[in-house]
Amino acid sequence: MERNPIRRQLAIMRQSLFDQGHVDEQFVQLEELQDDANPNFVEEVVTLYYRDSARIILNIEQALERKPFDFGKLDAYMHQFKGSSSSIGAKKVKAESTLFRECCKSGNGEGCMRSFQQLKKEYATLRKKFGAYFQLARQAGPVETASRPK
Amino acid sequence: MTVEQIVSEGKDQFPIGMRVLAVDDDPTCLLLLGTLLRRCQYHVTTTSQAKTALKMLRENKNKFDLVISDVHMPDMDGFKLLEHVGLEMDLPVIMLSANGDTKLVMKGITHGACDYLLKPVRIEELQNIWQHVVRRKKKDRCNSGSKDKPHPDSGEDAGIGNVDNNGKLNKKRKDQNEDEDDERDENGHDNEDPSAQKKPRVVWSVELHRKFVAAVNQLGIDKAVPKKILELMNVEKLTRENVASHLQKFRLYLKRISCVANQQANMAAALGTADSAYLRMGSLNGLGNFHTLAGSDQLHNAAFRSFPPSGVLGRLNTPAGLGIRGLPSPGTIQLGHVQNSGNPTNDLSKLQSFVPGNHNTNILQGMPMSLELDRLQHNKSVGHIGELPTTDSTTVFPGSGSLVDARITGFSNNPLLGVTSNSLMLEGSSQQATSHTSVSAIGFQNGNALSDFTLIAPASNQLQDSKADSQGQASLINCNAGQIIRSAPQEWNAPRKDAPYQSHALINSSIPINSAMIQLGQCLDRNNSIFHRTTDLDSVGPLNFVDPLSIKHSEGDNYIMEPSVIEKEGYLMFQPRPHGSHVPDNTGSLKDLASAMMKQEDDFGCNGYSLRTSI
Numbered sequence: 121m122e123r124n125p126i127r128r129q130l131a132i133m134r135q136s137l138f139d140q141g142h143v144d145e146q147f148v149q150l151e152e153l154q155d156d157a158n159p160n161f162v163e164e165v166v167t168l169y170y171r172d173s174a175r176i177i178l179n180i181e182q183a184l185e186r187k188p189f190d191f192g193k194l195d196a197y198m199h200q201f202k203g204s205s206s207s208i209g210a211k212k213v214k215a216e217s218t219l220f221r222e223c224c225k226s227g228n229g230e231g232c233m234r235s236f237q238q239l240k241k242e243y244a245t246l247r248k249k250f251g252a253y254f255q256l257a258r259q260a261g262p263v264e265t266a267s268r269p270k
Numbered sequence: 271m272t273v274e275q276i277v278s279e280g281k282d283q284f285p286i287g288m289r290v291l292a293v294d295d296d297p298t299c300l301l302l303l304g305t306l307l308r309r310c311q312y313h314v315t316t317t318s319q320a321k322t323a324l325k326m327l328r329e330n331k332n333k334f335d336l337v338i339s340d341v342h343m344p345d346m347d348g349f350k351l352l353e354h355v356g357l358e359m360d361l362p363v364i365m366l367s368a369n370g371d372t373k374l375v376m377k378g379i380t381h382g383a384c385d386y387l388l389k390p391v392r393i394e395e396l397q398n399i400w401q402h403v404v405r406r407k408k409k410d411r412c413n414s415g416s417k418d419k420p421h422p423d424s425g426e427d428a429g430i431g432n433v434d435n436n437g438k439l440n441k442k443r444k445d446q447n448e449d450e451d452d453e454r455d456e457n458g459h460d461n462e463d464p465s466a467q468k469k470p471r472v473v474w475s476v477e478l479h480r481k482f483v484a485a486v487n488q489l490g491i492d493k494a495v496p497k498k499i500l501e502l503m504n505v506e507k508l509t510r511e512n513v514a515s516h517l518q519k520f521r522l523y524l525k526r527i528s529c530v531a532n533q534q535a536n537m538a539a540a541l542g543t544a545d546s547a548y549l550r551m552g553s554l555n556g557l558g559n560f561h562t563l564a565g566s567d568q569l570h571n572a573a574f575r576s577f578p579p580s581g582v583l584g585r586l587n588t589p590a591g592l593g594i595r596g597l598p599s600p601g602t603i604q605l606g607h608v609q610n611s612g613n614p615t616n617d618l619s620k621l622q623s624f625v626p627g628n629h630n631t632n633i634l635q636g637m638p639m640s641l642e643l644d645r646l647q648h649n650k651s652v653g654h655i656g657e658l659p660t661t662d663s664t665t666v667f668p669g670s671g672s673l674v675d676a677r678i679t680g681f682s683n684n685p686l687l688g689v690t691s692n693s694l695m696l697e698g699s700s701q702q703a704t705s706h707t708s709v710s711a712i713g714f715q716n717g718n719a720l721s722d723f724t725l726i727a728p729a730s731n732q733l734q735d736s737k738a739d740s741q742g743q744a745s746l747i748n749c750n751a752g753q754i755i756r757s758a759p760q761e762w763n764a765p766r767k768d769a770p771y772q773s774h775a776l777i778n779s780s781i782p783i784n785s786a787m788i789q790l791g792q793c794l795d796r797n798n799s800i801f802h803r804t805t806d807l808d809s810v811g812p813l814n815f816v817d818p819l820s821i822k823h824s825e826g827d828n829y830i831m832e833p834s835v836i837e838k839e840g841y842l843m844f845q846p847r848p849h850g851s852h853v854p855d856n857t858g859s860l861k862d863l864a865s866a867m868m869k870q871e872d873d874f875g876c877n878g879y880s881l882r883t884s885i
Contacts, residue, residue, distance in 0.1 A: 146390045153305045153393075161305065169298040199342060203368035204298045207390045
């Protein structure tokens, strides 16, 4: 356990991200890539993700406003989104993307809309959590992360 | 780092500093990938644009050892990039995607990818990618070295002769070569001949390929031996060896195409192909039809036969990276795979086999062809246009997809496999049912930048112009493989999965018995046009080779290369998909060739035979 209270809190926060299913093993991979040469790697990637994926979310929203739905396009967007999300280990978001894609494949417009709403919620929740997490992390200073010997 | 270096220094050093080019439009993924690769101690260059990547690669072919690319990219389809790289630079390419569908993976393989990774990528997976570089270098060395050695079955030298035998033999030879190589390598890496050293690669440009195809046509696929081809081509600095390897690839490509056609056609089975050889390829699911391709017809026989079944697959075999290895012949497998119902791409590959009627739905999407094909099949074994390795779902003709796939696979790994599925896609007029001549467009791509798809027009092209208009003759259409491939890959990835592309691709219909080869021609000329243009790869058959004959752009959708493979004489006729997919008229050089052949193309709209490549 970290002696430093901030670090301790950080560890707790981190653990809860996993426990609550917001992030998965892939997130650990990101953390492992963070080192002295790359001290803020995780935050950089996540920030980049949110910036880039916002664009995709917007595209999807616009596409959902056009009826009838172009499922092919929606699926393509979501595929892209899913790829990014899985790269940072955003578990719930990724799961929701899969559902959305299934709805697209079966032509279920209603399902798509619902799934998308849910996805946006998860996406926003995670963003908040990450925000708090990284803010704390910056306060805590460089954290030693365990890395597996390569 | 050259292989020699590797060998001498031992493999320990090698993976370190390996130069990788990473391409992914998603910045998050790209950043992650780049970081992971650096962590593996590779030397990494990243770019989010496929075009930029190509530019970098072209600037200096020796700048990179390996390319990793995402499949879905906005500016260029990953498969297309794959094709280009395979053809022009012959570098190992690894595909990356969040989508792990078997079909897509298959497509990657048929297009020649060394490996297919799923996102999110883990570092463990990246730590082993260097093996692809070594493997390829070894293979290259072997191939160059082996050329000088008498082969038990020297496809290229023997001429098309026994296509079937060649196919088999080639496969064996390839295996033998590999074995030999292993031994040689183990012996301290002494090059059997100076050529084992990395030699400057000959880039088979469209123009060059066209000459090549013209020469082959002139000589007759049976009689085309490297020496004579070389003489006819009259190109400076081209060696017999270069021609030989190119020819080998071409044959493979043809075979692959024919195989694909076989696949397509369940009909193929009905056709009762003559070539069991092709069938061999067959691990294809249900393909069996390949041999139908092999058909009796001269052309196909000649053309297709020449490609050893393994040829197409050969590529797959060698590169391996993918698990496909298990497939008996990569090419064939692909075809088999085509089975997907409704998978357009698959259809294409199937189409290759001549689009037997049943696949029509898939491939041609509505092309009535099947019947025709059957008929044709029987008549000729439309057979195997090379074994189209397009087993990949995409390979199925459905539009560019299948052909392209076939193609792609062809080259990336095996230099031999020139046969790119793409090339074959002759789009016959899908609509045309009946009587269309089978277009045997065999575009084949060499890994070595064989970008041309050349249609091997069997000598007997009897194009039935009457009906088909389209391609009556299968003329060798030189499609620049590169080009085609390029286009193809693009197409392939078309996310449009729903595109019905597939159907067209093959055979729509009337497989003109006479028809001669379909000129793929087009395909090559236009890079993109050929295959990809069609919006959906799906629809566009794999090879959107633009058959010079009928390349017509169907407006709207990307060109449909629907290769309506009509096997008449064994040519694959690709019926162009009339709808939507438009076949780009790439016909550049090919067109000239093809134009002669295909006449009517316009009539059909998509032109039955011509590969429509939409640019």
